[in-house]
Amino acid sequence: MHPQHVIIAGGGPVGLWLAAELRLGGTSVTVVEERTQIDGRSKALTIHPRTIEVLASRGVHRPFLAEGLPIPGGHFAMLDDRLDFRELDTPYRYTLALPQARTEELLQEHALALGATIVRGHRVTGFTEHEESVRVQVEGREGAYEMEAAYLAGCDGTRSTVRTTAGIEFPGTPSTVLGWLGDVILDSPPPPGFSAFTLHGGAMVAPLPGGRYRVVGVSPGSLTAEWPGDLTMDELRNNTVAIAGDDFGMRDPSWLSRFGNATRLAAEYRRGRVLLAGDAAHQHFPAGGVGMNVGIQDAHNLGWKLAATLNGRAPAGLLDTYHAERHPVGAQLAEHSRAQTALMTAFSPEGLALRSLLSGMIATEPAFNRTLSQRLTALAVGYPATDPTAHPLTGTRSPDLAFTGSEKGLFARLRADAHLLLDLTGGHLGDLAAAQGIAVHAATLDHPPTAWTKVRAALIRPDGHVAWAGEDRDDATLFMAADKAIAASVAR
Known part of the structure; x- marks a missing residue:
């Protein structure tokens, strides 16, 4: 075992970004991913401004900017008035619409170029922790084997084997709402940015590459804890017609799915030589398209700390600050997602009135718009200083400061x-x-x-x-x- 080696369980966006950060920090890394290839069914479609800043801080943002569709705002709970990002303190005052599959491809290229090892078609099945290492059990194409590393990072999703084996609790609430989505062809698509919300439910339509569209929504029938069976094309069409009055000529589905609002937060982001990031650490309703973004930001916080720890550059206790800083972010994510879920399932006349009130405040109250925008985009995330006499900027995210006479910012x-x-x-x-x-x-x-x-x-x-x-x-x-x-x- 190399004394600086890290094994990452899970090769999605979070695991890939963590691998790249570790390589930049001088640490060898192996990513173990169960999928033999990147899944073309993209759960995430949105890259938020703070995540673009993260990419820019490593000089890899340009391909994302070139391929992604910039949208100068975002939705909060499918309210009629969208959040306006154009006044945010960032060079990237927009979200990028880019399918997760392409995001993974670009992040994989980045990690591989830096020397990360990515093993596909293998999965972590367990581990045993020792005083100075972790022995990781892996199931591969030719059978079971073991690997050894200094640390193991669980980036392996909400059903994380790493979290479960570590015995880290994952408390929260079960699903009570089942949203639905379909990736389809639309012969008569609605205008860009289309959304609708009525007594019959709420729906949004987003373009995908290859002429497809994602139709996603919730309806009164979504308010259930019982699994009603797999989503069918007829159900997708009926829901869309009931909400929007039109099915937009939908046909030829490539993916039909349901998703729930189970909300859970890992009790510990670090236990000994095991660390969690992304969906392995937090589960929530996919409101606002923030999940992948928060996971990448987890990895951005963890990567430099873990590399510095392994290379002897870290002061005592640095790795413990990963949980201290990111666990509150996960708790806030759960709170915001629950709040949006409540608004997205407010189908009564009273609920519609509340939605109308809040939507109007987004449109007419700049401070309200700015606060929600900063929270949704993670530009407001800061880490409290331990010293009460510290400068007010301590722990805050630095903007892309401009320097006199230079085209290169911070x-x-x-x-x-x-x-x-x-x-x-x-x-x-x-x-x-x-x-x-x-x-x-x-x-x-x-x-x-x-x-x-x-x-x-x-x-x-x-x-x-x-x-x-x-x-x-x-x-x-x-x-x-x-x-x-x-x-x-x-x-x-």
Whole structure:
């Protein structure tokens, strides 16, 4: 066993992004994926702004931008008025419509190019944890075998074998709503962005590659905990006609499916040498298209911490902060998904009135629109500072700061294997460039955001969140504070 090796169970978007981050951090990795090839039936269709920022921070966003369809907003609970992303503090003020299958292809290319090993047609069946390693049982095409690694990451979905074997509890609530979807040909498709909500239910229509469309919705008959059998084309058509008054000439389904609102959150994201990310850690109703995005953001938080731990760059306790930071995000995801589910199943006259009220607030109250947009897109995610005297920026996501005289913003300068010290003093902190494990960029900010106008130096984590910021006008005091922050963030 290589002392820095990690095994990832699950080769979906979350496992693939984690593999790439580990490789960038100098760690060898093997991804074990049960599917022999990428599934063409894409559960996820949406890439949110924060996830595009994550991709941009590693310089791999351009293919996604080139192929995805930008949509300057998103829906909240299928309300008539869509959220407007055009005022968000990001270069990417839109969602990208891109099928998960293509997202996986691009992420797989990225991981393979970095040297990750991806084993398809094999599945993790269990493991035994030892003091310095994990022995992982795998079922392959030619039988069972074992692999050994320093850590095992479970990115293997809501029915996670890794989570179950680890004995990590997955508390929550069972499904009480069954939504439905069909990927079909529409001979007379509705206008782009179509959605409808009536006493008979709610439905949305989204374009797919190859001339297909996804019709997805809920109806009064969806309010059941009993499995009614597989979705049929007749049921899909009848539901759509009842809601929209038209079936849009639907035919030739390539996928018909139901999905529930079971909502669960892993009690621990880390137990010893086992870690969870994505659907293995949180399950929820797919409202707003956030699931894959939150999972990739889990991996983005975990990857640099795990690599730093294995390579001896991490301060004590760094890996424990993965649970501390991401578990609350999972809890918020569950809360938001439940809230949207309640609105998406409000078929009574009173429910329709509530929906109309909230929809109107999105359209007429900019602050309400902005708050919901920031939460849906994960741009509002921050990690509370442990020091109550820390600068207010500590733990927040840094925007793509622009630097005077440079076309490269902050995202283009982030690295998976090192913190970045922004020296905004005019170069007075240059001696810190020799500090172990960090990069230094001396510059001045071009049109800084309000919260950054007085900042003279900042330490940015590999995932783009602020580890420390200082405003001291005295260079010697600022130097000592920056050196202290570096010492707390990087093992020496």
